[in-house]
Amino acid sequence: MDLVLTILVEGLGYASYLFIVSLGLTIIFGVLKILNVAHGAFFAWGAYSCAFLIGEFSVMGVSDIGTMIAIPIAALVVGVVLGSAIERTIIRNLYGRDEVIIVLATFGLFLVLEDVILLVFGVDPYFAFQPTLAIPGVQIGGIYQDGYKLTMIALSLVVGLISWLVLNRTHWGKVVSAIIFDSELAVAMGVNVKRVFYVVFLAGAILGALGGAYIAPTISVSPGFGVEVIVLSFAVVVIGGMGSIAGAAIGALMVGMLRAYAVLQWPEIELFVVYAVMAAVLIFRPEGLFAPAKARKI
């Protein structure tokens, strides 16, 4: 029983930040039809900026709980600045090119941004644990649970809910759906598609950075850790179905739980269980488990 609970909480914690990151990836793909490998760089930049800011705040004498303000700051600044720069220079000039070429270009971009991190922040790891000290742990079923992890689960729920509401209950969301369905017709109806693309890309970038910023206090932020996350969030998005919020949630849950189970119970399969599931999903349901239904256009 304890074991099941541990796997559940571990898996949920892991799934929650994967969900936030994957959500960014999936909305960019859903609207722009771009599989953005550079999303891993948003994540890494978010984490690095957040860890750096927390360190600075802490030196300035801000209380442990107060340093948490660094998380939204890092997410917004990285998302808006880096997202704008990339959209304006690279992505904008790629619309209409081969899908695979776009993936390669964003892969190149990802490599560049990874090394710029090293040049800016150095090779030494950053530790920014202050926020985790500020939030008290709780006992669930007799097991001590880290409080910060629980807030992460709550945050992912909130983020998921807000995204769903915006996409399904606002005028803006309807415009986005119209573009997803047929961008040419949307242009004909007077929608400024380029601007919507820009805003969606920024939103995705902010989500990617937020995932990184929120996880930063719980890990040692060191070079190269954006890679694992980007490959895993691909798996999440592929499993759930590209461009679907519910899919990203289910995919993140599956990946999180599988990994938690593998780490605790069956370490031999830890590294590949996620990819095996991803391959299986691609084989039996290539559009993903929860892909939005597509109208067949002739």
Added chain:
Amino acid sequence: MAQFMDRTTAGLTIGFASVAILGVLVLPDWLMSQILIAFSRALAVLGLLVLWRTGLISFGHALYFGLGAYTVALLGKDLGITEVLITLPAAALVASVVGFGLGFVIRKYREIFFAMLNLAFSMVLFGILVKTEALGSTDGFSVEQPTLFGMGTDDSTAKLTSLFLGICAIGWIASVLVHRYLGSVLGSLTTAVRDNEIRVEYLGYSVAQAIHGKYVMSAALTGLAGGFTALALGQVDPESMVNWTVSGELVFVTVLAGPGSVAAPFIGSLVFELLRTYAFELVPYAWQLIVGGTLLVVIFFLPGGLWSLIARIGGGRKTGQRGTTAGTTAGTTAGTSAGEAGR
């Protein structure tokens, strides 16, 4: 279609022969071993080139690279077979058998899904190898001394020279064969499939079978490349043979070289290897920056890759007009015109 000795075949023959002669007579050892590594990888890139002409890019060919490398290493370790005339064909065979099996599934997918499914399969092999203690886990294990006709040598210069001559010969044979294949009817289906699958079906060819064949071919070449790299390095390990970064490198070299000619992979791969050596010496922390930057520059400014530069200088345009008329679309995919120029 192709005459017995067309321009490309002659060029390949002269090129490989002069590299081999230069290597033995003039070039220093360090450069020879770089060419050895580069040409080994180029075999895999040659396989990816066939796929890319079909409009497909695989992010998981490290699977076959690793299978080839581990086949050679395991034959020596467990069965004591070090004869390269057995181990290298075995590497290609194992890779193509696995490629044939997975091909039934993979041939149904295109674009990102094709790339991702390959990635998933290769990461499964990576995960298994990393966790298998018997195969040395992350450290891997060393490859037994290779022999040819039962003869081996401990002299490092002699070993390097024979491996070098071997890769020149294999590279020549492989590139000529792939060139002849691309000139054949089945090979011409590469660009045709990329441009319009439905029309290919109407012409009476099976797109699925065409893709499957090319996939197995690329798997075999990549397996061979992995096997040769294992011999050249004397060591196999998951990180440098099977991880997704290896697939990424292969794709990078394919894009850098350009799809224009079967000679392009060898040139591109050599440029990549030299670039890597010097970049590590000059700016140790900026290797990814250079690779990523180069990739962006090639995609934006040189869609035909390095080969398109060579073709432009060598006046390849003139022959390009004479080439196949089928499948020159508006240039949505990189290097179409350069691709025709190589014929």
